[in-house]
Structure formats: structure tokens, C-alpha cells
Amino acid sequence: MSAANFTAEDVANFLTENPDFFQEHADLFSSLRIPHPNESRAISLGERQILTLRSKAKELEWKLSNLIHNASGNEKISKTLMAWCSRMLAEPNPINLPGHIVRSLGDMFDLPTIALRLWDLPALGSDSEFTQDVTSSIRQYAQELTHPYCGPLEGQEAASWLGTAPASLAIIPLKPHNRTQPFGLLVLGADDPKRFSPNMGTTFLDTINELASASLTRLDSLNDEPERA
Numbered sequence: 001m002s003a004a005n006f007t008a009e010d011v012a013n014f015l016t017e018n019p020d021f022f023q024e025h026a027d028l029f030s031s032l033r034i035p036h037p038n039e040s041r042a043i044s045l046g047e048r049q050i051l052t053l054r055s056k057a058k059e060l061e062w063k064l065s066n067l068i069h070n071a072s073g074n075e076k077i078s079k080t081l082m083a084w085c086s087r088m089l090a091e092p093n094p095i096n097l098p099g100h101i102v103r104s105l106g107d108m109f110d111l112p113t114i115a116l117r118l119w120d121l122p123a124l125g126s127d128s129e130f131t132q133d134v135t136s137s138i139r140q141y142a143q144e145l146t147h148p149y150c151g152p153l154e155g156q157e158a159a160s161w162l163g164t165a166p167a168s169l170a171i172i173p174l175k176p177h178n179r180t181q182p183f184g185l186l187v188l189g190a191d192d193p194k195r196f197s198p199n200m201g202t203t204f205l206d207t208i209n210e211l212a213s214a215s216l217t218r219l220d221s222l223n224d225e226p227e228r229a
Contacts (some may be wrong), residue, residue, distance in 0.1 A: 002157070006007075006042040007122060013221060032044065034048055036048075037051060041096035055166075063124065063158045075139075077204055080108045080109065083108065083184040084104050084105070084211065087104055088101070088104075088211065088212075091215075091217075093121070093125070094219050095133060095229050096117055097215055097216055097218065097219070098118065098124070098128075098130040098216070101115045101116060101186070101216075102115070105186075105188065105208070107130040109188075110178065111188050111189065112189060112190070112191055113163050113166060113189035114186070114187065114188055114189065115133070115158070115186075115189075116130055116132060117131070117134050117138070117184055117185055118130050118134075118174070118183055118184035118185065118216065119131060119134050119139065119184065120181075120183045121165070121184075121216070121219045121220065123220070124219060127129065127204075130184075133161060134162070138157055140187065142182040142184070142185050143173075143181060143182060147170040147202055148172045148173070148205040148209070149170065149200045149204070150197060150198055150202065151166070151168065151169075151196065151197065152167075152168060152193070153166060153189075156169065156171065158171055158185050158187050159189075161187045161188060166190055166191065167190060167191050167192055167197050168189075168190050168192065168193045168194070168196040169187060170188040170190075170196040170205055171187050171188075172185065172186040172188070172205055172208060172209045173189075173209065174186055174211035174212055174213045174214060176211075176216070176217045178217065184213075186212060
């Protein structure tokens, strides 16, 4: 094959198959000049390699920084959920749990508006604020939600329970393990349109469902308690 027929791929394959080439031709290695990746000047192969290594190091540092930031944020949320769970466990009167859930979530997660609606829990009574405005369409929607909804409020009937219109919201169906159907919806409203986005993960929202649902099942046990004289 003549030199005129060489392609860039041929040269690359040759160098790959002959790793000792530049060691045997050290003078060539030190004299070769190639374009700088970001400037209009030529540099040696050694300098180019150093720039490549620095670029990779910066990329790894950025990824590590993001991992540390996310880990710190997740740890903070986990501790907040633990504190919330502890408060619910310490609540002696189950009737107070719905109000406690709303207040605590708002305080701990800095949410301006939260709504909770429950059904099929006779212990609450029909006059409770937490049993109002529950339509058949709301109950049907809760049954169809397999995961928490995150996104804008448009078209969300449950958003009408919130005192002020949020920029984004999360809707969590409440379904404890001992029930086949949900018995409520928890609606979280945020001023930030990116706080609850459609592409966000719902791991912590699922945890909120599990903790809130488990605590609210204590209202079921009130119906089984014998009447006191």
C-alpha cells in the first residue's frame, strides 16, 4: 500500500497495534505538533495528553460534587421524614392525625399549601374538614393513580382543595397495605414550577404515602373499640 492510500483509520490501527512506535521514535514524539483544542496554536502530543487528562479530571470532580450534593440532600430529607414519623407515632389521639400530617409536612418541607382528603374512615365523621368535597371522580382518580402525580395543576380537580393556586403540585394516593383501595389523597403545592416536575423521581413521595397511610389506619381501629360506659 502506498502512502497516498493511507487513511486516518489505517494510521490509528497501526499505532494501536504498535504501542512501542513512539518509544522507538522518541525524537518524533517530541517534535510532533498538533492543534490546541481551544486555541489557535499548535502544541506537542505530551501537552495534548495533559490537557485531555485535566479535562477528564474536571469532569470526574463535577460528577463527584453532584453525587455529594445529592447524597447530602437525600440525607436531609431522610432525617426530616424520620422526625415526621416520630411525631405521628407520638400523637396519642388518632383523630388529630390528619391535621398533624398537614401541619408537619408544611413546616418540615417548606410547602406553602397542603390539602388532605379522606373517605371510608367513619371515625372522622361527615362534618370533618378532611372529608369534604370528595367527589366520585376524585375517588376514581385516586384508584387510577399507581404512583404520585407530579406536575402542573391544570386539569387536576384535587388542586381546588388548596388555598392558593400553586406553580406545581404533587398528588399522593393514600393506600395502606391492609386495603385494596385508596382511602384518601394528599396534595402538596409549591411556588416553584420545578419543585414537582413530571420527570422527577417519586421515592420520597412514596415513603410519605406509606408513613401517612400507616398512621391513618389507626382511625380504623377506633371503630373496633368497644363503647365505654
